[in-house]
Amino acid sequence: MKRLGWISSFAVLMMALVLIVVPMLDKSAVAGRPAAVEIKIDNFSFVPPTVTVKAGTQITWTNKDDIPHNVVSEDKSFKSKVLDTDEKFTMTATKPGIYTYYCSIHPKMTGKLVVEQ
């Protein structure tokens, strides 16, 4: 009976440890990982049209439209190939600034990327 009590106490202690340590481990893992943002291309628009990110953030554009599109920044600092449906373009925003971009096949499609320090 006394042995069962010890085992129960040990199990409770271990569970408590797991509950405390695991979230901390998870947080440290997220903190070490670069942040990522996804922008969808759908129905002839970039969604969301304006995105604000920290420098070092990875940005992925995914074409969810039936029609090919591309992503070209006005200052030509980034440019994707033509993306067919479900194709992605990923780039890392390193330099702070405001980047206006568009689809060169459909120039009325525009978006804005704000990169903060």
Add this chain to the structure above:
Amino acid sequence: MNPFNLKSALLAKHAQHVVLIHFPIALFLAGTGFDVAASWTKQTVKSATIKSAARINIFAAAVFVVPTIVSGFLAWQWALEGEKLHGLLLLHLALACTAGIMICLVALLQWRQQGKPGTSSNCCLALELLTAGILALAAHVGGFLSGVNG
């Protein structure tokens, strides 16, 4: 953009292709329509008049094929910097070039038949209808790419 600002309209790069493309499509389809009507008409004089209208439309379509194809290639260079095409864009290019060549071929056949009454063959009409089909398909893909048929 102000639609009456000529400078902005002319410098709108690949927008020219979207404007020019309507001319060969409309002219060729009208020409084919007149040719079909001419083949159904029993009266010889009326048929010859409709046939002339068909020829004029087809010749004009062949003339417009050149700037349309050129503006299409320029659009590819300006908008995509000559990037290797695939998917719908490649399909549009292939269909449009085929349709363009066939329009010129039909115009050449019409030119050779000019002034030779009774030489209009069913074969030429069949080629016109086939060309109209390919042209319609190229136009549909083009419209889909520009978002008009989306």
